[in-house]
Amino acid sequence: SQKIEQNSEALNIQEGKTATLTCNYTNYSPAYLQWYRQDPGRGPVFLLLIRENEKEKRKERLKVTFDTTLKQSLFHITASQPADSATYLCAPGRGGSGNTGKLIFGQGTTLQVKP
Amino acid sequence: KAGVTQTPRYLIKTRGQQVTLSCSPISGHRSVSWYQQTPGQGLQFLFEYFSETQRNKGNFPGRFSGRQFSNSRSEMNVSTLELGDSALYLCASSLDNRSLFYGYTFGSGTRLTVV
Numbered sequence: 020s021q022k023i024e025q026n027s028e029a030l031n032i033q034e035g036k037t038a039t040l041t042c043n044y045t046n047y048s049p050a051y052l053q054w055y056r057q058d059p060g061r062g063p064v065f066l067l068l069i070r071e072n073e074k075e076k077r078k079e080r081l082k083v084t085f086d087t088t089l090k091q092s093l094f095h096i097t098a099s100q101p102a103d104s105a106t107y108l109c110a111p112g113r114g115g116s117g118n119t120g121k122l123i124f125g126q127g128t129t130l131q132v133k134p
Numbered sequence: 135k136a137g138v139t140q141t142p143r144y145l146i147k148t149r150g151q152q153v154t155l156s157c158s159p160i161s162g163h164r165s166v167s168w169y170q171q172t173p174g175q176g177l178q179f180l181f182e183y184f185s186e187t188q189r190n191k192g193n194f195p196g197r198f199s200g201r202q203f204s205n206s207r208s209e210m211n212v213s214t215l216e217l218g219d220s221a222l223y224l225c226a227s228s229l230d231n232r233s234l235f236y237g238y239t240f241g242s243g244t245r246l247t248v249v
Contacts, residue, residue: 053237062138062224062240063177108177121167121190122238124177 021047025109025125032099033133040094040128042109047123049111052085052092057106057127066107067094099132106130136160138241140225146247152213155244159206159227165189166208167238168200171222180223183208215248222246 024043032038042052051070055063069076069085069092076083082095092111096103106129110122139158147153159166167190168180179192183202200210206227212219222245226238 055238055240060222060242060245062226062242063238065237065239068237121179121182121192123179124169126176 021045021123023047023109023111023123023125025107026128027126029129029131031131031133034100036099038096038099038103038130038132040107040109040130042092042094042111042125044090044111047090047111048087048113050113052083052109052111053122054081054083054092054094055108055110055124057108063108096130099130101132101134104130104132138225138227138239140223140241140244142244143242144245144247146249147215149215149217149248151215152211153215153246154209154211155223155225155246157208157210157225157227157241159208159225160229160239163227163229163239164206165228166202166206167226167228168208168210169224169226170194171224171243172220177224180210212246217248220246220248 022045053068054066056066057063067078067083069083071087080097084093106127108124108127110124112122141156165184167182169177171177181200182190186202197213202208222243224240224243226240228238229236
């Protein structure tokens with residue numbers, strides 16, 4: 020069955036450092052992969068999407084890589100700030116009319132940035 | 135523009151009762167999906183609606199149902215509530231009906247507690 024794995028342990032880093040979060044998937048061939056941020060008691064917020072034919076994507080301090088051979092995506096936050104503290108979810112998706120609207124989410128990695 | 139609106143925000147129900155949750159998507163978004171989030175299982179896909187038709191369904195029992203109206207607003211219903219149905223129920227809307235290249239916009243969710 021399809022499996023999405025993210026670092027289960029919380030990631031604690033110092034302000035200003037780069038945070039790197041990992042998303043691995045098995046038994047799955049996603050056409051794209053999305054990353055979301057979720058704060059306690061709130062719905063996830065879409066951050067970035069990377070397609071299978073893209074190696075890397077950037078948005079401000081965020082960078083996502085997608086390696087379909089390793090079946091892995093890495094999510095980087097550079098110059099991290101305490102406000103970046105949240106749970107980050109990855110969600111590979113297949114697209115296409117048969118799969119629209121259906122994402123499989125990882126369990127999420129909690130990031131804590133200390134001042 | 136207004137975001138995805140879910141009502142009510144919190145709900146307490148007794149085992150055996152039924153409940154209806156409401157979701158108003160972003161104006162212009164025609165795809166609405168529902169997810170259940172629990173600490174143990176994470177975010178799990180319930181179903182997706184597009185143009186009043188259910189396009190996809192997750193692996194939940196028939197007690198979980200939904201519908202979409204002509205104005206894209208959606209409701210989900212859970213009948214014969216069980217303690218295990220206690221969760222955060224999230225609604226998400228998206229712009230494109232063929233893929234999620236634009237990402238989901240989630241509501242803040244309805245926190246359902248079954249006692």
